[in-house]
Amino acid sequence: MQKFSGFELFRRALGGHKSWQPQWRNPEPKAEYDVVIVGAGGHGLACAYYLAKEHGITNVAVIERGWLGGGNTGRNTTIVRSNYLFDESAALYEHAVKLWEGLSQDLNYNVMYSARGVLMLAHNHHDEISFKRHVHANRLNGVDNEWLNAEQVKEFCPPLNIKSMRYPIIGGALQRRGGTARHDAVAWGFARAADSRGVDIIQNCEVKGIRRGPDGAVEGVETSRGFIRAKKVGVSAAGHTSVVMAMAGLRMPLESYPLQALVSEPVKPAFPTVVMSNTIHAYISQSDKGEMVIGAGTDAYTSYSQRGALHIAAHTLDAICELVPQFRRLRMLRNWGGIVDVTPDRSPIIAKTPVPGLYVNCGWGTGGFKATPGSGHVFAHTIARDAPHAINAPFTLERFRDGFLIDEAAAAAVAH
Amino acid sequence: MLIITCPWCGARPETEFRYGGEAHIARPADPSALTDQEWADFLYNRTNPKGLHAERWRHIHGCGRYFNALRDTVSDFLVTTYKAGEPRPENSRPDVEGSGR
Numbered sequence: 001m002q003k004f005s006g007f008e009l010f011r012r013a014l015g016g017h018k019s020w021q022p023q024w025r026n027p028e029p030k031a032e033y034d035v036v037i038v039g040a041g042g043h044g045l046a047c048a049y050y051l052a053k054e055h056g057i058t059n060v061a062v063i064e065r066g067w068l069g070g071g072n073t074g075r076n077t078t079i080v081r082s083n084y085l086f087d088e089s090a091a092l093y094e095h096a097v098k099l100w101e102g103l104s105q106d107l108n109y110n111v112m113y114s115a116r117g118v119l120m121l122a123h124n125h126h127d128e129i130s131f132k133r134h135v136h137a138n139r140l141n142g143v144d145n146e147w148l149n150a151e152q153v154k155e156f157c158p159p160l161n162i163k164s165m166r167y168p169i170i171g172g173a174l175q176r177r178g179g180t181a182r183h184d185a186v187a188w189g190f191a192r193a194a195d196s197r198g199v200d201i202i203q204n205c206e207v208k209g210i211r212r213g214p215d216g217a218v219e220g221v222e223t224s225r226g227f228i229r230a231k232k233v234g235v236s237a238a239g240h241t242s243v244v245m246a247m248a249g250l251r252m253p254l255e256s257y258p259l260q261a262l263v264s265e266p267v268k269p270a271f272p273t274v275v276m277s278n279t280i281h282a283y284i285s286q287s288d289k290g291e292m293v294i295g296a297g298t299d300a301y302t303s304y305s306q307r308g309a310l311h312i313a314a315h316t317l318d319a320i321c322e323l324v325p326q327f328r329r330l331r332m333l334r335n336w337g338g339i340v341d342v343t344p345d346r347s348p349i350i351a352k353t354p355v356p357g358l359y360v361n362c363g364w365g366t367g368g369f370k371a372t373p374g375s376g377h378v379f380a381h382t383i384a385r386d387a388p389h390a391i392n393a394p395f396t397l398e399r400f401r402d403g404f405l406i407d408e409a410a411a412a413a414v415a416h
Numbered sequence: 417m418l419i420i421t422c423p424w425c426g427a428r429p430e431t432e433f434r435y436g437g438e439a440h441i442a443r444p445a446d447p448s449a450l451t452d453q454e455w456a457d458f459l460y461n462r463t464n465p466k467g468l469h470a471e472r473w474r475h476i477h478g479c480g481r482y483f484n485a486l487r488d489t490v491s492d493f494l495v496t497t498y499k500a501g502e503p504r505p506e507n508s509r510p511d512v513e514g515s516g517r
Binding site for chain 1: 417418431435437438452453455457460461462464465466469471490491492
């Protein structure tokens with residue numbers, strides 16, 4: 001792997017930048033691997049990277065139906081935060097935030113993690129008491145979060161309109177270590193780092209089936225490029241998890257919904273932080289390119305269409321125009337949808353399955369990007385040791401059978 | 417936005433309706449006889465198909481009644497709607513399934 005540094009950039013500039021190599025190989029699939037990861041998004045690539053780095057398992061293939069980072073990794077709104085209510089969630093997301101903080105150095109790739117703060121707005125008394133409860137619960141778990149009154153909110157984020165609106169802002173919960181990262185760079189950085197440790201990333205290779213032996217254990221995956229033998233298969237397929245797991249005969253507690261996002265035309269720096277409002281249903285941040293990145297909740301019905309209804313996006317923009325009146329004059333440049341797999345309790349599943357050798361990392365719903373490094377890290381541990389890491393031990397498939405739900409559906413207080 | 421044909425009221429815009437999830441999941445007659453796994457299957461596990469999906473809708477800003485629909489989850493094309501209690505109909509538009517994939 002060619003190391004990236006200021007010196008290298010200067011040195012290769014003298015040669016007209018002609019000596020840079022591709023950042024990862026494009027190998028043909030081998031007949032057999034120790035581990036096959038299905039899905040080359042951020043989570044799958046992170047898992048492969050940590051399998052190689054932390055567990056010394058380098059005979060790994062990441063197979064991807066399309067191109068790497070082309071699914072939800074390239075479709076999300078890049079928000080990073082860890083201010084979840086329950087202990088299990090706080091531990092999982094905080095693990096990820098800690099990895100985010102050193103990720104660019106670890107990968108030798110600038111993932112542009114920017115701790116610009118995540119501010120969740122309160123518009124009514126219920127929001128206020130709910131967020132204050134979050135602040136206290138977070139601080140007990142070592143997660144930074146603080147309550148700001150309306151004037152402090154205005155001071156922290158001056159473009160916000162706090163008074164002359166239907167639901168005035170009465171305060172907000174601010175996690176200063178939250179922020180954004182560059183979504184594509186996360187996929188590319190993990191891909192490059194995993195590839196340099198020997199992981200094969202095989203794109204344009206669709207999984208057609210999961211082959212199981214007479215004892216029920218996984219033997220490998222049937223793909224559009226032939227059978228690939230592997231004793232361990234990790235599924236990290238986001239919105240298509242139900243489809244892939246059905247190939248192994250498993251029904252999942254998942255439903256796939258379109259989640260829309262949109263960006264404005266790029267403008268000069270005008271919005272300093274990430275602002276989320278659950279009550280009036282919108283969130284917004286400004287990318288380093290200058291676009292306002294806007295999103296909200298999912299569409300109403302399950303779908304794999306990767307597009308949503310206009311009235312959902314229009315409703316989101318109504319809220320943005322209330323929150324930041326100056327943005328009424330912004331034109332929207334693009335909007336799109338991604339397919340998110342939602343669990344009944346809105347918490348992910350990172351676990352072994354009833355099928356020996358088959359592991360699953362799914363159910364991230366509308367908020368998987370923020371967890372990318374942490375999720376890959378604990379999923380790699382689960383696959384390598386055939387046992388969960390302490391952090392993902394509660395996030396089993398069996399929690400739905402046994403009644404140990406991690407019910408962030410009601411607790412997150414935000415369309416996360 | 418979908419145009420959904422309520423079996424009682426006719427074609428109306430999607431905003432008049434609320435989605436009700438997968439159809440034809442009957443509540444077990446004797447819940448206490450079920451194992452925990454069977455109960456979890458009833459409560460939580462879903463088919464979530466990529467293709468034709470039988471699903472419930474409720475006409476909340478209309479007649480208020482639940483009905484079922486058959487929709488292709490790849491193209492979002494609504495093949496047909498039918499009244500609650502009726503069996504899942506045959507796919508009358510086999511050309512539709514998987515279109516736009």
